[in-house]
Amino acid sequence: MSVSETAGVATAVATASLEARIAAADWPQLARDLDAQGHAQIERLLTPAECRALAGLYTDDAAFRSRVVMARHGFGRGEYRYFAHPLPALVATLRGGFYPHLVPIANRWHAAMGLATRFPPRHAEFIARCHAAGQTRPTPLLLQYGEGDYNCLHQDLYGEHVFPLQVVLLLSEPGRDFEGGEFVMTEQRPRMQSRPMVLPLRQGDAAVIAVHERPVQGTRGSYRVWLRHGVSRVRAGRRHTAGVIFHDAA
Numbered sequence: 001m002s003v004s005e006t007a008g009v010a011t012a013v014a015t016a017s018l019e020a021r022i023a024a025a026d027w028p029q030l031a032r033d034l035d036a037q038g039h040a041q042i043e044r045l046l047t048p049a050e051c052r053a054l055a056g057l058y059t060d061d062a063a064f065r066s067r068v069v070m071a072r073h074g075f076g077r078g079e080y081r082y083f084a085h086p087l088p089a090l091v092a093t094l095r096g097g098f099y100p101h102l103v104p105i106a107n108r109w110h111a112a113m114g115l116a117t118r119f120p121p122r123h124a125e126f127i128a129r130c131h132a133a134g135q136t137r138p139t140p141l142l143l144q145y146g147e148g149d150y151n152c153l154h155q156d157l158y159g160e161h162v163f164p165l166q167v168v169l170l171l172s173e174p175g176r177d178f179e180g181g182e183f184v185m186t187e188q189r190p191r192m193q194s195r196p197m198v199l200p201l202r203q204g205d206a207a208v209i210a211v212h213e214r215p216v217q218g219t220r221g222s223y224r225v226w227l228r229h230g231v232s233r234v235r236a237g238r239r240h241t242a243g244v245i246f247h248d249a250a
């Protein structure tokens with residue numbers, strides 16, 4: 001085999017392995033956690049080598065379509081870059097691999113919230129829907145924080161088409177690579193005070209979170225809550241994350 005053929009086989013093996021790890025997660029439990037809390041966690045989904053490889057892409061200009069300096073927009077402090085097409089194999093595998101497991105949850109949430117939209121079983125079909133509506137720019141991103149950086153509470157909405165779940169992967173190790181920089185969420189309930197949540201992520205962990213709203217089962221039927229996520233101030237070191245959002249951007 002040529003060098004590029006060998007590299008191609010290595011990529012295919014790595015891709016199949018990550019897809020199998022995603023499939024092997026305890027999806028019934030993840031669905032219960034998502035229903036109860038609006039977030040769920042898969043510990044150590046990515047290997048340290050995959051985390052390093054992904055974080056290392058940050059300086060590879062050709063991999064990205066744009067760069068956002070958060071302070072310029074009032075989004076916080078730090079920066080992120082949106083991947084360009086074609087997505088790196090690892091990112092494409094995460095997006096295509098997670099999606100089918102999230103569809104039943106997304107469809108159930110939509111039914112409970114009285115929303116008409118249902119999501120097709122494969123990501124390519126959902127992306128075709130986004131593209132037909134003018135949402136053609138890829139949204140997976142890589143974020144980089146240094147000392148003093150933080151990410152204000154936000155929702156990743158990029159147009160009319162919204163897939164209601166997203167995945168965040170922590171690529172750095174807390175305590176070793178950085179201090180502070182906790183992943184936080186808030187849940188705003190109707191006519192009540194907001195509920196704060198801190199997700200205790202470690203390197204390689206995947207957090208599956210609600211993008212903006214989810215149903216909560218109350219005593220008299222279900223009601224809708226409004227979620228946001230962000231990152232507390234990084235006190236020292238450097239923190240990288242990868243974000244996988246399933247809808248594309250207008």
Ligand SMILES: O=C(O)CCC(=O)C(=O)O
Nearest residue numbers: 143168183231241242243
């Ligand atoms: O850096 C983080 O943990 C936040 C990432 C984020 O906001 C996202 O992936 O949408």
Ligand SMILES: [Fe+2]
Nearest residue numbers: 155156229243
């Ligand atoms: Fe986000």
